[in-house]
Amino acid sequence: QGDTFFRLAQRFGVTVDQLIAANPGVDPDRLQIGQQICIPGVAPPGCEGGFLYTIRAGDTFFSLAQRFGVTVDELIDANPGVDPDALRIGQEICIPTEPPGPECPGGTLYTIRSGDTLFSLANRFNTTVDAILEANPLITDPDNLRVGQIICIPGASS
Numbered sequence: 001q002g003d004t005f006f007r008l009a010q011r012f013g014v015t016v017d018q019l020i021a022a023n024p025g026v027d028p029d030r031l032q033i034g035q036q037i038c039i040p041g042v043a044p045p046g047c048e049g050g051f052l053y054t055i056r057a058g059d060t061f062f063s064l065a066q067r068f069g070v071t072v073d074e075l076i077d078a079n080p081g082v083d084p085d086a087l088r089i090g091q092e093i094c095i096p097t098e099p100p101g102p103e104c105p106g107g108t109l110y111t112i113r114s115g116d117t118l119f120s121l122a123n124r125f126n127t128t129v130d131a132i133l134e135a136n137p138l139i140t141d142p143d144n145l146r147v148g149q150i151i152c153i154p155g156a157s158s
Contacts, residue, residue: 001033001090003031004028004031005019005020005028005031008037008039012039014039014040016028018040019037019039019040021040022037022038022039022040023037023038032141032143032144033089033090034054034089034090034140034141035141035144036052036054036092047078047094047095047096049096049097049098050078050094050095050096050097050098051094051095051097051098052092052093052094052095053068053092053093053094053095053138053140054090054091054092054140054141055087055088055089055090055091055092055093056089056140057089059087060084060087061075061076061084061087064093064095067137068095068097068137069097070095070096070097072084074096075093075095075096077096078093078094078095078096079093079094103152104135104152104153104154106154106155107135107152107153107154107155108152108153109150109151109152109153110125110150110151110152110153111148111149111150112145112146112147112148112149112150112151113147114147116145117143117145118132118133118139118142118145121151121153125153125155126155127153127154127155129142131154131155132151132152132153132154134154135151135152135153135154136151136152139151
């Protein structure tokens with residue numbers, strides 16, 4: 001909260017123009033909490049052999065461990081300095097396993113197109129937004145689908 005391209009540029013020693021160039025398609029006047037952007041010349045937080053996950057409402061280390069098939073101890077080890085009892089929405093943590101593949105048992109894989117929203121997809125495929133979110137745990141911002149992103153539509157036939 002409170003991040004702007006200007007403040008980020010100052011914090012990381014880059015220019016606003018460099019931030020804009022490194023983030024095509026990102027509106028610098030409409031940054032959202034939890035949105036990921038590229039800071040040129042700054043390596044992303046280490047997460048060797050795993051993937052970065054952005055905390056959503058209701059997430060706990062226990063629920064994340066169950067969802068991604070790891071132990072709570074593995075999550076704690078992969079995230080030194082993170083207090084498991086004080087997770088914040090929008091906070092990035094490391095999940096120490098490969099990200100779930102594009103599996104979609106009982107549903108179909110769908111490639112996001114321009115103009116798609118979870119609501120419009122739920123209506124089109126006769127399901128609910130909650131069901132789509134449950135089938136796609138890596139969707140951290142339901143209002144920020146990316147064109148070309150592949151998601152699972154549960155219950156939809158190919």
